[in-house]
Amino acid sequence: MKKEYTITVYTENQIGLLNRIAIIFSRRKINIESLNTSPSESEGIHRFTILINETEEVVRKLCRQIEKQVEVLKAYYNTEDEIVWQELAMYKVSTDAIAEKVKVERLLREYGARAVVIRKDYTVFETSGHREETDRLIKVLEPHGLIEFVRSARVAIIKSSNGFHEKLKQFEQLEPGEEVIENEYLSKQAEVFSM
Amino acid sequence: MDTVITAPNKTATSTPKPTVSISGSQAVLDALLAENATTIFGYPGGAIMPIYDALYDYTNQIKHILVRHEQGAIHAAQGYARSSGKTGVVFATSGPGATNLVTGLADAMIDSTPLVCITGQVFAHLLGTDAFQEVDVINITTPVTKWNYQITDATEIPHVLAKAFFIAGTGRPGPVLIDITKNAQLQKFEYSGYEKCNHIRSYRPKPIIRKSYIEEAAKVINEAKKPFVIFGQGVILGKAEQELKAFIEKGNFPAAWTVLGLSALPTEHPLNMGMLGMHGNYGPNVLTNECDVLIAVGMRFDDRVTGRLDKYAKQAKVIHLDIDPAEIDKNVQTTVPVWGDCKETLPMLTQLIQPNNHTAWINRFREYAQQEYDVVIQNELNPTSPIMTMGEVIKTLNELTNGDAIVVTDVGQHQMVACRYAKFNQSKSNITSGGAGTMGFGLPAAIGAKFGAPNRTVVAIIGDGGFQMTLQELGTIMQFNVDVKILILNNEFLGMVRQWQQLFHDKRYSFVDITSPNFVQLAKAYHIEGNSIKDRSQLKNALQTMLNHKGSYLLEVMVGKENNVFPMVPQGCSVAEIRLQ
Numbered sequence A: 001m002k003k004e005y006t007i008t009v010y011t012e013n014q015i016g017l018l019n020r021i022a023i024i025f026s027r028r029k030i031n032i033e034s035l036n037t038s039p040s041e042s043e044g045i046h047r048f049t050i051l052i053n054e055t056e057e058v059v060r061k062l063c064r065q066i067e068k069q070v071e072v073l074k075a076y077y078n079t080e081d082e083i084v085w086q087e088l089a090m091y092k093v094s095t096d097a098i099a100e101k102v103k104v105e106r107l108l109r110e111y112g113a114r115a116v117v118i119r120k121d122y123t124v125f126e127t128s129g130h131r132e133e134t135d136r137l138i139k140v141l142e143p144h145g146l147i148e149f150v151r152s153a154r155v156a157i158i159k160s161s162n163g164f165h166e167k168l169k170q171f172e173q174l175e176p177g178e179e180v181i182e183n184e185y186l187s188k189q190a191e192v193f194s195m
Numbered sequence B: 001m002d003t004v005i006t007a008p009n010k011t012a013t014s015t016p017k018p019t020v021s022i023s024g025s026q027a028v029l030d031a032l033l034a035e036n037a038t039t040i041f042g043y044p045g046g047a048i049m050p051i052y053d054a055l056y057d058y059t060n061q062i063k064h065i066l067v068r069h070e071q072g073a074i075h076a077a078q079g080y081a082r083s084s085g086k087t088g089v090v091f092a093t094s095g096p097g098a099t100n101l102v103t104g105l106a107d108a109m110i111d112s113t114p115l116v117c118i119t120g121q122v123f124a125h126l127l128g129t130d131a132f133q134e135v136d137v138i139n140i141t142t143p144v145t146k147w148n149y150q151i152t153d154a155t156e157i158p159h160v161l162a163k164a165f166f167i168a169g170t171g172r173p174g175p176v177l178i179d180i181t182k183n184a185q186l187q188k189f190e191y192s193g194y195e196k197c198n199h200i201r202s203y204r205p206k207p208i209i210r211k212s213y214i215e216e217a218a219k220v221i222n223e224a225k226k227p228f229v230i231f232g233q234g235v236i237l238g239k240a241e242q243e244l245k246a247f248i249e250k251g252n253f254p255a256a257w258t259v260l261g262l263s264a265l266p267t268e269h270p271l272n273m274g275m276l277g278m279h280g281n282y283g284p285n286v287l288t289n290e291c292d293v294l295i296a297v298g299m300r301f302d303d304r305v306t307g308r309l310d311k312y313a314k315q316a317k318v319i320h321l322d323i324d325p326a327e328i329d330k331n332v333q334t335t336v337p338v339w340g341d342c343k344e345t346l347p348m349l350t351q352l353i354q355p356n357n358h359t360a361w362i363n364r365f366r367e368y369a370q371q372e373y374d375v376v377i378q379n380e381l382n383p384t385s386p387i388m389t390m391g392e393v394i395k396t397l398n399e400l401t402n403g404d405a406i407v408v409t410d411v412g413q414h415q416m417v418a419c420r421y422a423k424f425n426q427s428k429s430n431i432t433s434g435g436a437g438t439m440g441f442g443l444p445a446a447i448g449a450k451f452g453a454p455n456r457t458v459v460a461i462i463g464d465g466g467f468q469m470t471l472q473e474l475g476t477i478m479q480f481n482v483d484v485k486i487l488i489l490n491n492e493f494l495g496m497v498r499q500w501q502q503l504f505h506d507k508r509y510s511f512v513d514i515t516s517p518n519f520v521q522l523a524k525a526y527h528i529e530g531n532s533i534k535d536r537s538q539l540k541n542a543l544q545t546m547l548n549h550k551g552s553y554l555l556e557v558m559v560g561k562e563n564n565v566f567p568m569v570p571q572g573c574s575v576a577e578i579r580l581q
């Protein structure tokens, strides 16, 4: 069954790596719903957050292919319930519309939107949250003249993760400890071996 | 300048390292010397001229083979790597020079061949300006390289090349491309010597071996009534031929090979049951769907091996030994994954398995082999018609070489026939384009194979079609006196495609009727001796003359125009549906 999976990849900060990772998806004709790259908690290590809709089997294989790339340290995949995630959205609306209509201001407050820029002609609001929330705000603003809208890629924190500092230390050793080469067989050993 | 610039003693790191001022180009050549990569296949051009200029001073330490086309260079480097077990090195210029490497990169990528390709690039300040012969080589080659990198500053050269050799040759090997801008080649910098790379934190060439998997695998194997070992090139790349032999001998496991695993186990070994896959042997294919434990060693379940996947070995527990974790479960669901280098994992398994004989099970293979012999092999090797078959040519060649030659093949019917019937006593003896099926591979790969194993006889078996794809490399053979024996099996067709058209397209022979030049005269133009024969009575003598000839030789053998390679697993069928005719 296809589901939304969030893939988190820890990598070296290297030119061309984005392409190397992107073609793993495009080669298999898999659409990337959103992609974000940023620094991570560990210095010099980049973090990709990739959102796709696929079956777990496909996602697992994709992660193996991603991890196989020389400059990739680790790739994880998680379902919705295993992560805390947010997307940032920005809305440009006419300042007149807000000034004139109390309703609009109330709406924005209701959605936790924050004004980033206020000019005579337009105002830019931002809000962050899940897709449905940011989408709903578009709907309610549309009748009042939404001039421009943009939404960022998903960023996600893995609930069970202890961060990458310890792992990185292990990667830096010539002979890494066992846990950096984890795989799903370890957690499902009993299940796998009883087949 | 003729000296090796050696790395200063590593222990003396407390004092600043002594440096010398050298150019980026010199650093490239010094790296090659340090890596003992002293045979290069290449072709010069504008953007790599500084490296070629530096090479001029290194010619008594580095052997550069000037090919006739960059595709020839990379296939030659592949042949070199496959016959020697070392990393092949290629030089090419920017733009078209670099793009001519792409087919070979793709081939080396899928066949896990270690290569370091060095391409020249336009000056860094011209990148992105559509400069003369500027091509975005890095992005073009990203899908077909294990790693690639563009150098724009000479100071990067030593450590990037060290990384390149480390990545190409370790783990699951593969091609690496390093693109060096012309300014970096020319730039002088303070060089403190070359240090080999043995660790990259984001790169794990070998997965950790887990004892629990080994134990579990041994348990499954010990319980097996009908175990079957299938092995691939991983055994050769891991130099684990002896370990494989010890493993199958202890458990008395019948074993079969993929096209790239061929020669890892001697042909005559009693447990060698033959070839897997589309044109493989009858027993190994049918019994894949009967075994109870399938032990796959260093192979990747290519579709040419598995046929229809949803009907592949469904009854069996699958144990998969591979160094590349991405291969586990990629195509076939594994019961027990044995991650690791099979050089290490096979002995661990061997220790835990019980000796066994499996006589009845092994006899099943022999029964199928007999059926295959009666229906297919007998006629192929001892035809009654006056027209020669490819199989009998290979059989006669076996008799004369006694299985000691390196056989390099091109792609098509002759390739499958050679793999099926050629005899091998030692490893690294079968060199062919497996995963990519690159026509034109054979001739240049044979040149490289000879440089990689100068003391062995190298026979290139090539079709009339494939030979015409890279025959320009006859020039390389001429210029460098490369002793390769070229055996053209001429069926006056693009045989393999014709076979498919006959079997699956109602014999509509659409553009497979290919004409050829007079190959013997062509060879003569390159000062290469040759002969062409049509009659069986001439075969043995002609082959003997070819093998005895000092230096390169071309022998064309006219074979049946519309012979087919059987058995065959038709596309979309299961391996058990293999057809004998």
Ligand SMILES: Cc1ncc(C[n+]2csc(CCOP(=O)(O)OP(=O)(O)O)c2C)c(N)n1
Pocket (backbone or CB within 6 Å): B410, B411, B412, B413, B414, B415, B437, B438, B439, B440, B462, B463, B464, B465, B466, B467, B489, B491, B493, B494, B495, B496, B497
């Ligand atoms: C570069 C390339 N182009 C096309 C093909 C498709 N192809 C596979 S086998 C074959 C026919 C080869 O004919 P020939 O070289 O005469 O060998 P034969 O099959 O007759 O032994 C062709 C065209 C290929 N494998 N590689």
